[in-house]
Amino acid sequence: MKSEIFFPAKDYDLAATLDSGQVFRWVQKDGFWSGVVGRNRVQLKEELDGIWARTDAPVQNWDWLRKFLQTDVDLETILRTFPNDEPMNHAVTACLGLRVLRQEPWECLASFILSATKQIVQIRQIVAHLCECFGEPLAGDNASGNLRYAFPSPEKIAGVTELDLRKCRMGFRAPNLLGAAREIADGKLDLPALGNLPCAGAREKLMALRGVGGKIADCVLLFAYGFDSAFPVDVWVERALQTLYFPKRRVSEKKLKHFAATHFGPHAGYAQQYLFHYMRTKKKR
DNA sequence: GACCAGGAAACGA
DNA sequence: TCGTTTCATGGT
Numbered sequence: 008m009k010s011e012i013f014f015p016a017k018d019y020d021l022a023a024t025l026d027s028g029q030v031f032r033w034v035q036k037d038g039f040w041s042g043v044v045g046r047n048r049v050q051l052k053e054e055l056d057g058i059w060a061r062t063d064a065p066v067q068n069w070d071w072l073r074k075f076l077q078t079d080v081d082l083e084t085i086l087r088t089f090p091n092d093e094p095m096n097h098a099v100t101a102c103l104g105l106r107v108l109r110q111e112p113w114e115c116l117a118s119f120i121l122s123a124t125k126q127i128v129q130i131r132q133i134v135a136h137l138c139e140c141f142g143e144p145l146a147g148d149n150a151s152g153n154l155r156y157a158f159p160s161p162e163k164i165a166g167v168t169e170l171d172l173r174k175c176r177m178g179f180r181a182p183n184l185l186g187a188a189r190e191i192a193d194g195k196l197d198l199p200a201l202g203n204l205p206c207a208g209a210r211e212k213l214m215a216l217r218g219v220g221g222k223i224a225d226c227v228l229l230f231a232y233g234f235d236s237a238f239p240v241d242v243w244v245e246r247a248l249q250t251l252y253f254p255k256r257r258v259s260e261k262k263l264k265h266f267a268a269t270h271f272g273p274h275a276g277y278a279q280q281y282l283f284h285y286m287r288t289k290k291k292r
Numbered sequence: 293g294a295c296c297a298g299g300a301a302a303c304g305a
Numbered sequence: 306t307c308g309t310t311t312c313a314t315g316g317t
Contacts, residue, residue, distance in 0.1 A: 028298055123299040129315060130298080178313030183300085220300045241298035261306095283298070 010066040014058045016078040020104025021053040027284040028127050029108050029230050031118055031134045032153065041150070043138075044075050045111060046157050048145050051076075063147030074109050082106065085235075088272045094251035095271075095278060098285035105284055107277050108230060112198045113191065114158040115231035116213070119223045120184050121177055134158075136175035141167065161198075164188035183218025190216060206234040229276035238267045238275045247282040 025033040025040050033042035040051040049072065052059045060072060073079065082104070089095050121137075122130045135153035141163050142156030164172070165188040172181040190196040196216070201209040206228060213224040221240075228237035240248075240263065248263045258266075271278040 119298075122297095124297050124312090125299095125314080126297045126316060128297095132315085173313090176314065179311090180299095180313080218300065222299060226298070239298070242296090243298065259307095287298090 008065045009061055009063060011059065011061040012066075012069050012072075013054070014060065014069075014073060014076060014078040016057045016076075018082050018104045019053065019058055019076075019078065019106060020102065021051060021058060023102050023105040023284060024108065025051075027102075027105060027280060028287070029280070030110065031127070031131045032138070032158075034154070041154055043145065043154055043157060044072060046143070046145060047071075048147055048150055048154060063145070063149065077106055077109050080106065085274045085277050088274050089278050089281075090270055090272065092252075094247070094282070098278075098281040101289060102281055102284045105281055107233075107235070107280055109233055110231045111158075112201070112227065112231040113161055116187060116198070116219075116223075116227050117158070117161075117164070117184060119226045120187060120216075120218050121180050122223070122226075123180055123183075123218070133175055133177050137172075137177075140171070140175055161188040161191040165192035180218065183216070186218070187216045202232045206236060209234070210237075225276075229279075235274040235276045238264075238271065238279045240264055240267060240279075241283075243283050243286050244279055247286045251282075 021040060022035070025042070030042070033040050038052065042049055042051075047066070048063045050061045058076060058078060060069075086099055089099065117137075118130065118134055121133050125133070138153040138156040138158055141159035142153070143159075145155060145157055164184065167185075169181045169185055172185060177184065187196075191198055196212065201212055204212070209232065210221075210224045210228055213219050213227055214221065225237040225239035228234040229239065240260075244267075245260065245263060248267060249258060252266065267275065267279070
């Protein structure tokens with residue numbers, strides 16, 4: 008029994024949002040985007056004035072999907088807080104409608120632990136392997152590959168061996184994922200409770216995990232908890248800051264991070280996502 | 293076949 | 306407090 012709904016939203020670019028390295032399980036086919044949110048398989052389609060959605064299983068309350076998509080966020084208000092400079096204006100013009108999603112914390116944390124020095128296509132492959140190996144099967148019948156499964160729980164991961172995880176081709180990231188899963192399964196780290204802490208406190212807790220440094224912590228703070236001030240600096244964003252803002256002189260990573268923390272305003276993380284996607288897509292045009 | 297990827301941690305100067 | 310090296314794997 009399928010269910011469907013329409014979420015009104017101005018300026019929502021579904022492709023840019025789902026294909027900008029925030030999430031790793033969404034695939035486009037036959038004009039729809041297919042993915043999994045929690046235990047629900049979902050199909051999405053961008054319409055003129057919003058997002059149309061359909062699930063395989065019946066749904067009464069759609070709050071979980073509305074929250075994931077962040078359709079209630081007034082994008083225009085956020086964009087107005089961005090600095091009015093040339094690089095930022097170019098990035099916004101190029102990817103208008105790009106949104107920051109609100110993900111489930113464990114899936115987000117696990118995915119970004121697996122992201123270390125991996126290309127986005129490869130992160131997708133590793134996550135797909137992980138779901139096929141350890142995820143619970145989902146109800147319904149019209150999905151293929153890893154979309155047949157939920158993202159595996161911390162308890163499930165905590166119960167397998169490092170060798171089992173390495174079979175998903177995650178290499179040296181395996182002990183880091185296993186360690187994080189055990190901390191959570193053992194109750195030593197209360198992931199949902201991090202959302203009640205100040206940003207800096209939550210960041211500290213995340214960085215206490217082996218394999219989680221500042222960049223991965225910032226991704227989780229921004230993509231799972233909605234701390235819009237978090238500003239992940241990876242190789243692409245570092246390149247964006249260096250070439251777009253300081254083209255004449257080489258600036259140290261530390262200086263770039265200080266610049267980022269002071270220049271982009273209260274929704275810096277949102278601005279970061281525009282710069283990231285802009286840099287990754289502009290040369291292809 | 294070289295080079296690099298949404299990094300982090302250990303190490304040496 | 307810096308820069309350098311190592312880690313595993315696969316895309317380009």
